[in-house]
Amino acid sequence: xxxxxxxxxxxxxxxxxxxxxxxxxxxxxxxxxxxxxxxxxxxxxxxxxxxxxxxxxxxxxxxxxxxxxxxxxxxxxxxxxxxxxxxxxxxxxxxxxxxxxxxxxxxxxxxxxxxxxxxxxxxxxxxxxxxxxxxxxxxxxxxxxxxxxxxxxxxxxxxxxxxxxxxxxxxxxxxxxxxxxxxxxxxxxxxxxxxxxxxxxxxxxxxxxxxxxxxxxxxxxxxxxxxxxxxxxxxxxxxxxxxxxxxxxxxxxxxxxxxxxxxxxxxxxxxxxxxxxxxxxxxxxxxxxxxxxxxxxxxxxxxxxxxxxxxxxxxxxxxxxxxxxxxxxxxxxxxxxxxxxxxxxxxx
Amino acid sequence: xxxxxxxxxxxxxxxxxxxxxxxxxxxxxxxxxxxxxxxxxxxxxxxxxxxxxxxxxxxxxxxxxxxxxxxxxxxxxxxxxxxxxxxxxxxxxxxxxxxxxxxxxxxxxxxxxxxxxxxxxxxxxxxxxxxxxxxxxxxxxxxxxxxxxxxxxxxxxxxxxxxxxxxxxxxxxxxxxxxxxxxxxxxxxxxxxxxxxxxxxxxxxxxxxxxxxxxxxxxxxxxxxxxxxxxxxxxxxxxxxxxxxxxxxxxxxxxxxxxxxxxxxxxxxxxxxxxxxxxxxxxxxxxxxxxxxxxxxxxxxxxxxxxxxxxxxxxxxxxxxxxxxxxxxxxxxxxxxxxxxxxxxxxx
Numbered sequence: 265x266x267x268x269x270x271x272x273x274x275x276x277x278x279x280x281x282x283x284x285x286x287x288x289x290x291x292x293x294x295x296x297x298x299x300x301x302x303x304x305x306x307x308x309x310x311x312x313x314x315x316x317x318x319x320x321x322x323x324x325x326x327x328x329x330x331x332x333x334x335x336x337x338x339x340x341x342x343x344x345x346x347x348x349x350x351x352x353x354x355x356x357x358x359x360x361x362x363x364x365x366x367x368x369x370x371x372x373x374x375x376x377x378x379x380x381x382x383x384x385x386x387x388x389x390x391x392x393x394x395x396x397x398x399x400x401x402x403x404x405x406x407x408x409x410x411x412x413x414x415x416x417x418x419x420x421x422x423x424x425x426x427x428x429x430x431x432x433x434x435x436x437x438x439x440x441x442x443x444x445x446x447x448x449x450x451x452x453x454x455x456x457x458x459x460x461x462x463x464x465x466x467x468x469x470x471x472x473x474x475x476x477x478x479x480x481x482x483x484x485x486x487x488x489x490x491x492x493x494x495x496x497x498x499x500x501x502x503x504x505x506x507x508x509x510x511x512x513x514x515x516x517x518x519x520x521x522x523x524x525x526x527x528x529x530x531x532x533x534x535x536x537x538x539x540x541x542x543x544x545x546x547x548x549x550x551x552x553x554x555x556x557x558x559x560x561x562x563x564x565x566x567x568x569x570x571x572x573x574x575x576x577x578x579x580x581x582x583x584x585x586x587x588x589x590x591x592x593x594x595x596x597x598x599x600x601x602x603x604x605x606x607x608x609x610x611x612x
Numbered sequence: 613x614x615x616x617x618x619x620x621x622x623x624x625x626x627x628x629x630x631x632x633x634x635x636x637x638x639x640x641x642x643x644x645x646x647x648x649x650x651x652x653x654x655x656x657x658x659x660x661x662x663x664x665x666x667x668x669x670x671x672x673x674x675x676x677x678x679x680x681x682x683x684x685x686x687x688x689x690x691x692x693x694x695x696x697x698x699x700x701x702x703x704x705x706x707x708x709x710x711x712x713x714x715x716x717x718x719x720x721x722x723x724x725x726x727x728x729x730x731x732x733x734x735x736x737x738x739x740x741x742x743x744x745x746x747x748x749x750x751x752x753x754x755x756x757x758x759x760x761x762x763x764x765x766x767x768x769x770x771x772x773x774x775x776x777x778x779x780x781x782x783x784x785x786x787x788x789x790x791x792x793x794x795x796x797x798x799x800x801x802x803x804x805x806x807x808x809x810x811x812x813x814x815x816x817x818x819x820x821x822x823x824x825x826x827x828x829x830x831x832x833x834x835x836x837x838x839x840x841x842x843x844x845x846x847x848x849x850x851x852x853x854x855x856x857x858x859x860x861x862x863x864x865x866x867x868x869x870x871x872x873x874x875x876x877x878x879x880x881x882x883x884x885x886x887x888x889x890x891x892x893x894x895x896x897x898x899x900x901x902x903x904x905x906x907x908x909x910x911x912x913x914x915x916x917x918x919x920x921x922x923x924x925x926x927x928x929x930x931x932x933x934x935x936x937x938x939x940x941x942x943x944x945x946x947x948x949x950x951x952x953x954x955x956x957x958x959x960x
Contacts, residue, residue, distance in 0.1 A: 287926070291785055425930055433781040434781060434782070434948065437951070559912060561913070561933060564907055564911070564912060573935075578944045579944050580934070580935060580936070580937055581936075582773055582932065582933065582934060583935065584930065584932055584933075585921075585931040586930060587928060592926065593927055593928050600782065600784065603784050
């Protein structure tokens with residue numbers, strides 16, 4: 265059997281993209297062995313650190329070492345390109361585009377347009393960026409179908425933890441009636457620190473210093489990140505066709521030390537809970553701080569760990585917990601989607 | 613596309629078998645629609661309540677109503693048969709055999725022989741009985757491969773919760789380095805009741821009355837059931853090629869009220885923990901009561917709920933929790949395996 269080539273264009277080359285490339289290098293020979301596919305990265309774009317394009321395949325070791333040594337691609341390389349992400353999406357000859365650009369939480373752009381461009385060229389797309397799924401899932405899904413394109417997005421919630429694949433591949437004929445989860449680590453961290461007796465402002469300052477909290481934590485604290493994840497879960501698992509703006513959202517900004525203390529006196533904790541269910545035939549999504557009893561596994565989802573529980577008609581309730589993920593788990597999510605592309609193409 | 617027929621022989625027709633048949637009746641038309649397969653049950657055996665054989669398909673509604681009304685198959689039915697399970701395995705014309713006979717925990721027999729018989733006839737097999745996987749997985753797997761037979765066993769641990777399918781279908785290239793779990797509800801119940809201040813003997817008597825504890829609870833209390841499940845997990849997920857006898861097993865029979873109380877004073881609980889890992893290149897399995905810290909989700913796994921955590925090289929640690937399953941979840945496990953057979957045959 266001849267080895268075929270799968271050409272991949274990567275939009276974005278931050279920590280997750282770099283970890284993905286390392287994993288690809290590590291598993292390259294095994295993939296050739298098992299699937300007879302040689303995966304070549306033919307383009308990588310960044311916003312301000314240059315791009316690389318080489319339709320015969322970029323030397324990924326050099327791409328990694330450039331970033332490590334210079335924090336940008338070396339400008340005198342033959343493969344160096346000034347193409348931006350949209351130019352790559354539009355013009356490079358690839359089979360699959362991987363959307364890894366930073367999330368624009370209120371629009372999902374330009375990631376949505378990158379993926380549309382790929383589909384309109386009948387290319388396949390993988391997104392680790394949840395924006396497109398939160399804001400335009402139905403439209404993208406329909407376009408992919410029309411163009412015979414594959415569209416995978418496992419990494420958009422809980423990194424590579426196979427929540428969407430689990431449902432699609434292993435829970436067939438099950439109807440999902442409810443979804444719950446804890447999916448935002450910043451609020452998890454802040455609530456835990458306050459429960460230790462610290463003041464909100466001190467927790468934010470210390471969290472930023474320690475790298476647990478972003479420079480502008482408003483999107484996390486106000487529940488927008490959790491709302492985007494809830495929209496993704498409900499769009500994919502329940503066909504909700506909603507956006508983050510449709511989620512009934514309340515952040516943790518108004519939670520007082522006193523409320524946390526009162527919960528703690530009962531052995532309970534306050535957590536920011538993502539929820540979706542069917543009410544009067546309509547799928548509704550909420551993000552709200554809730555007091556969680558000490559008997560629930562939700563009380564023990566701490567720090568960067570996360571949980572999703574799906575309630576089904578045939579298989580009851582199942583929870584999946586991801587424990588303290590690292591960037592390698594994000595990389596694995598993208599990697600797993602690439603394998604699905606190879607397997608699906610193989611079947612065509 | 614023509615509708616094909618999948619002929620199924622069921623060995624055993626207890627609660628799980630009956631729930632499976634109900635699910636099959638319920639989803640029959642959807643399966644024909646989606647996969648163009650008409651699933652017909654052509655044989656059902658029981659140990660002492662008669663059997664039924666009809667190569668054109670048993671009337672499953674009558675089979676269910678006989679059991680409900682008479683607790684055995686009506687002897688004057690045309691389909692009534694005195695075949696035992698092995699005679700059915702050997703002689704009936706089926707495509708797939710479903711092994712649902714009661715577990716013989718120290719041998720895995722006669723379930724192993726049923727499955728071997730099916731494979732030797734180049735038939736496919738599904739087992740919900742964990743005996744064959746605990747005692748003879750490698751042998752059966754090799755025989756299935758040699759005979760081009762399919763072999764599925766999702767139901768053997770955690771009912772239909774897709775633990776094996778999860779790993780096989782969605783965690784490709786991941787190497788599992790460690791497995792942990794709480795998988796025995798009797799010991800879970802007993803330890804919880806003792807923690808409430810009750811005496812061991814009283815808990816057993818009351819548990820039997822309430823249906824939580826079997827007539828002879830020794831297999832649960834001494835950890836044999838958990839050891840069988842551990843062997844299944846390690847054989848399938850880690851290729852351990854071990855049996856329940858190889859598991860370093862300690863039950864809860866020596867746990868004292870005082871130990872439980874001392875743990876409770878720290879907010880902790882004692883749980884019977886299944887564990888497998890690699891030590892000096894060899895896979896070892898243990899079943900042991902352990903004190904679990906109140907910060908672990910394992911402290912929240914109560915009653916009939918269960919958990920499995922897999923540690924992987926590429927995807928870190930993932931836990932799956934099944935919440936308070938009913939018999940319908942066992943039925944779904946078998947149903948899911950039947951769907952896999954149809955999909956796999958479709959590909960051949």
